[in-house]
Amino acid sequence: xxxxxxxxxxxxxxxxxxxxxxxxxxxxxxxxxxxxxxxxxxxxxxxxxxxxxxxxxxxxxxxxxxxxxxxxxxxxxxxxxxxxxxxxxxxxxxxxxxxxxxxxxxxxxxxxxxxxxxxxxxxxxxxxxxxxxxxxxxxxxxxxxxxxxxxxxxxxxxxxxxxxxxxxxxxxxxxxxxxxxxxxxxxxxxxxxxxxxxxxxxxxxxxxxxxxxxxxxxxxxxxxxxxxxxxxxxxxxxxxxxxxxxxxxxxxxxxxxxxxx
Amino acid sequence: xxxxxxxxxxxxxxxxxxxxxxxxxxxxxxxxxxxxxxxxxxxxxxxxxxxxxxxxxxxxxxxxxxxxxxxxxxxxxxxxxxxxxxxxxxxxxxxxxxxxxxxxxxxxxxxxxxxxxxxxxxxxxxxxxxxxxxxxxxxxxxxxxxxxxxxxxxxxxxxxxxxxxxxxxxxxxxxxxxxxxxxxxxxxxxxxxxxxxxxxxxxxxxxxxxxxxxxxxxxxxxxxxxxxxxxxxxxxxxxxxxxxxxxxxxxxxxxxxxxxxxxxxxxxxxxxxxxxxxxxxxxxxxxxxxxxxxxxxxxxxxxxxxxxxxxxxxxxxxxxxxxxxxxxxxxxxxxxxxxxxxxxxxxxxxxxxxxxxxxxxxxxxxxxxxxxxxxxxxxxxxxxxxxxxxxx
Numbered sequence: 001x002x003x004x005x006x007x008x009x010x011x012x013x014x015x016x017x018x019x020x021x022x023x024x025x026x027x028x029x030x031x032x033x034x035x036x037x038x039x040x041x042x043x044x045x046x047x048x049x050x051x052x053x054x055x056x057x058x059x060x061x062x063x064x065x066x067x068x069x070x071x072x073x074x075x076x077x078x079x080x081x082x083x084x085x086x087x088x089x090x091x092x093x094x095x096x097x098x099x100x101x102x103x104x105x106x107x108x109x110x111x112x113x114x115x116x117x118x119x120x121x122x123x124x125x126x127x128x129x130x131x132x133x134x135x136x137x138x139x140x141x142x143x144x145x146x147x148x149x150x151x152x153x154x155x156x157x158x159x160x161x162x163x164x165x166x167x168x169x170x171x172x173x174x175x176x177x178x179x180x181x182x183x184x185x186x187x188x189x190x191x192x193x194x195x196x197x198x199x200x201x202x203x204x205x206x207x208x209x210x211x212x213x214x215x216x217x218x219x220x221x222x223x224x225x226x227x228x229x230x231x232x233x234x235x236x237x238x239x240x241x242x243x244x245x246x247x248x249x250x251x252x253x254x255x256x257x258x259x260x261x
Numbered sequence: 262x263x264x265x266x267x268x269x270x271x272x273x274x275x276x277x278x279x280x281x282x283x284x285x286x287x288x289x290x291x292x293x294x295x296x297x298x299x300x301x302x303x304x305x306x307x308x309x310x311x312x313x314x315x316x317x318x319x320x321x322x323x324x325x326x327x328x329x330x331x332x333x334x335x336x337x338x339x340x341x342x343x344x345x346x347x348x349x350x351x352x353x354x355x356x357x358x359x360x361x362x363x364x365x366x367x368x369x370x371x372x373x374x375x376x377x378x379x380x381x382x383x384x385x386x387x388x389x390x391x392x393x394x395x396x397x398x399x400x401x402x403x404x405x406x407x408x409x410x411x412x413x414x415x416x417x418x419x420x421x422x423x424x425x426x427x428x429x430x431x432x433x434x435x436x437x438x439x440x441x442x443x444x445x446x447x448x449x450x451x452x453x454x455x456x457x458x459x460x461x462x463x464x465x466x467x468x469x470x471x472x473x474x475x476x477x478x479x480x481x482x483x484x485x486x487x488x489x490x491x492x493x494x495x496x497x498x499x500x501x502x503x504x505x506x507x508x509x510x511x512x513x514x515x516x517x518x519x520x521x522x523x524x525x526x527x528x529x530x531x532x533x534x535x536x537x538x539x540x541x542x543x544x545x546x547x548x549x550x551x552x553x554x555x556x557x558x559x560x561x562x563x564x565x566x567x568x569x570x571x572x573x574x575x576x577x578x579x580x581x582x583x584x585x586x587x588x589x590x591x592x593x594x595x596x597x598x599x600x601x602x603x604x605x606x607x608x609x610x611x612x613x614x615x616x617x618x619x620x621x622x623x624x625x626x627x628x629x630x631x632x633x634x635x636x637x638x639x640x641x642x643x644x645x646x647x648x649x650x651x652x653x
Contacts, residue, residue, distance in 0.1 A: 043495040050499070062499035117639035133636075159552065159560035163567040164611050170492065171615050175622035182630045190637040196644045 015215050015226060018208030019092050021082075026205055028079030032072045037181050039069040044174070073152055080145055099129045102139065106132040128221040137187055144180045147172055300339045301326060303350070332409045333452065336445060337363050359403045376403075383530040387537075399479075406466060406529070410457060412448040426451070460497040463506040464488065481578045488570040503555045508532075510542060510569070515553045519546045568608045575605035 018026070042050055042065055054061045086093040109125040110132040116124045130138070151169035158166045192202040197214075204210050216223040301324065303309060310321040329335060340346050341363040343354045360380035362373040380403070383389045388401050430447055437443045458466065470476055472486040488494055488507075496504035508514070512532045516524035519539070533540040541550045547565035551557045557564065568575075579602045583595065590598070 043492075043499075047498045059500045059502075062496075062501055114636070114639070117636075117643045119643075159557040159564050162563040163565065166564070167567070167611070167615055168618065171618045175619060179622055179626050179629065182626055183633060186630060186633045186637060190640070195640070196648055 013212040014209040015212055016208050017204055017210045017215070020208065021086055021090075021092075022096070023205065023208045025079055025083045025086065028075060028082070030205075032076040032079060033180075033184070036069060036072045036076060037177065039065045039072065040177055041181070070156065073149075073156075076145070077149055080149065100135055100138050102132070102135050106135060126220040127218065129219060131219065133187070133191065137183075140183060141180075144176055147176045148180070151176070296326075296339075298339055300324075328411070329409075331411050333412060333449065334409050336441075337365055341365070379530050382528070386530060386532050387534045388532060399476075401470070410452075413452040413455070413457060459500060460504045460506040461500070463508060464494065464497055467507040478574075478578065481582050483568075483572050483575050483578065485570045487572055491570060493569070505556065509553075509556070510550055513541055513550055513553055517541050517546060517549050517553070519543075519549070567611060571608050571612060573609040573612045576602050576609055579605060 042062065050062070051058045087097045088094070109127065112121065112123060112125040113132070115121040151173040154161050154166060154169040155173060161169075192198060192205075193200065202210075212223065212226075215226070304322055304324040305326060307323045309323050310319060312319055334342075342357045342361065344358075344361065345352070345355050358380075360375060360377040362375040362377075365374045366372070367374040383403075426447075429451075430444060433443050433447050456463075468485060468488070471482075472484050472488075474484050474486070477484045485507075493505040497506060508529055512527040512529050514526075514528070516526045518524045519541070525539075525541075527541050535542040535544075537543060538545070540546070548560050548562045551565040552560035579598055583590070583598050583602075587595075
């Protein structure tokens with residue numbers, strides 16, 4: 001059954017690919033990123049386009065654009081700090097960062113996947129929790145955010161820095177933002193919006209859940225691991241099924257005894 | 262058979278009346294009041310003009326009366342500026358000197374009004390008596406920026422209300438006599454409460470000359486064409502209130518304390534070379550100029566260093582000057598130019614580094630963006646194929 005706009009169908013099995021914290025970190029970053037690009041690029045695109053959009057309010061819009069850009073930058077920095085703290089201080093975050101580290105296997109898989117896509121090979125590599133595409137995007141995002149934030153701070157407090165440094169930071173800020181926008185539009189938007197089977201969107205950004213079918217197809221190694229874990233858990237549950245009586249349940253769960261009718 | 266033609270005197274009388282009617286209908290009353298010397302007898306004809314004997318340039322002597330009556334000079338008689346015109350038809354008029362007293366009374370002093378104060382200030386500026394202007398025809402004159410402008414309408418929040426100018430005039434007329442003077446005073450006052458040029462017009466006006474590479478190089482100066490790629494210009498584009506135009510730095514309206522306890526008021530007429538100690542952009546004053554209220558408050562001397570709209574051609578221009586004027590320059594001046602070349606080289610290096618960063622990112626956008634696009638297109642192709650075969 002087709003699923004639409006985050007509604008989950010009941011005949012599908014789901015897997016929590018993102019935790020609630022990760023979903024909200026993603027939401028903060030993407031909302032601030034999109035609005036930062038919009039408010040930032042307004043000073044670069046031809047004036048006529050902006051005046052056509054906002055008419056007689058252009059000057060006011062341009063004035064509030066700067067304030068909005070600074071407020072959104074604070075939001076992006078806050079989201080990024082939360083993400084880093086989550087990665088450093090929580091077990092799930094540490095595991096996520098560990099899984100995100102690029103390995104030699106990723107390079108091999110990238111080569112194998114390109115060969116497969118080109119039709120030069122029938123072998124399709126099996127990806128784990130994060131494939132080379134996601135790792136590339138995450139690392140580019142990490143570097144890009146660091147560059148954007150540091151240069152943005154220098155530009156905001158420009159009078160306290162040498163002019164050449166402000167000019168260099170301005171150039172980096174602008175170029176990095178352009179590069180990031182283009183890569184997000186091509187790389188990320190294809191993967192989560194335009195790829196057949198994903199349209200109109202990958203709804204995991206809403207609750208972090210993906211279907212088991214999606215996991216099996218896109219991340220087969222993780223799917224196999226999850227299935228093994230589920231089977232082991234089920235088996236363990238079956239082995240102790242003889243304990244599954246009301247009295248033992250109460251005993252194990254330390255629940256107060258219910259009055260029998 | 263009786264003659265059915267109109268009598269000749271009736272015919273002539275009709276033509277005379279028609280001409281009178283046309284004349285009264287066409288001539289605005291205000292203009293006729295200002296045109297006491299009857300110059301419009303000839304100058305109202307749009308075809309009045311000639312070609313200059315030497316340059317071949319077309320000169321038009323037509324005066325649009327309706328427009329002229331709404332200009333800031335509408336109350337000035339023609340001969341107050343065109344001094345050598347004694348008879349009709351007159352000899353070729355001399356160039357107008359804006360420092361001339363024009364016999365209009367200055368209401369603040371009750372003396373004959375003149376632009377002499379501004380003209381004297383301008384003559385001391387870099388655009389006035391600068392040694393740069395070997396050829397006087399290249400020098401900007403008053404008329405280059407001031408084209409006998411029209412009175413500006415009442416602007417601002419009040420202007421959103423229709424007819425606010427007549428309401429304001431009515432308030433004046435409550436005490437003052439209903440005369441052309443009252444209307445003119447209001448219009449003058451309204452015109453001068455805000456700058457005539459907006460930021461963009463100001464930049465375009467300066468760039469008319471300063472962005473012309475050939476023209477600027479003839480003075481040994483860099484062009485300012487790339488001001489339009491700076492953050493300052495982005496604010497100018499959107500008419501931001503505190504956007505920095507050329508004058509914000511070269512002739513700031515806020516007083517700058519270039520000497521302790523002596524704030525100096527600059528203007529468009531007092532612009533001086535950045536090498537002049539009296540300039541707002543002299544190296545010692547730059548931090549103060551950049552740190553003006555509403556600009557980069559708290560700017561230090563490191564921030565106020567380097568070229569704002571440099572193009573990197575300055576070292577070459579300075580070297581050319583050093584070679585061309587080798588015999589005329591003193592040893593001290595030569596050393597000064599050499600120091601300037603060294604500084605200009607540093608500015609050029611900085612521009613090269615910024616160019617390098619841009620080039621690197623352009624390459625990255627092409628390579629990374631290109632790779633990603635091709636990769637995703639291949640993925641699209643294989644995914645569609647898998648779906649067709651039921652493998653996805």
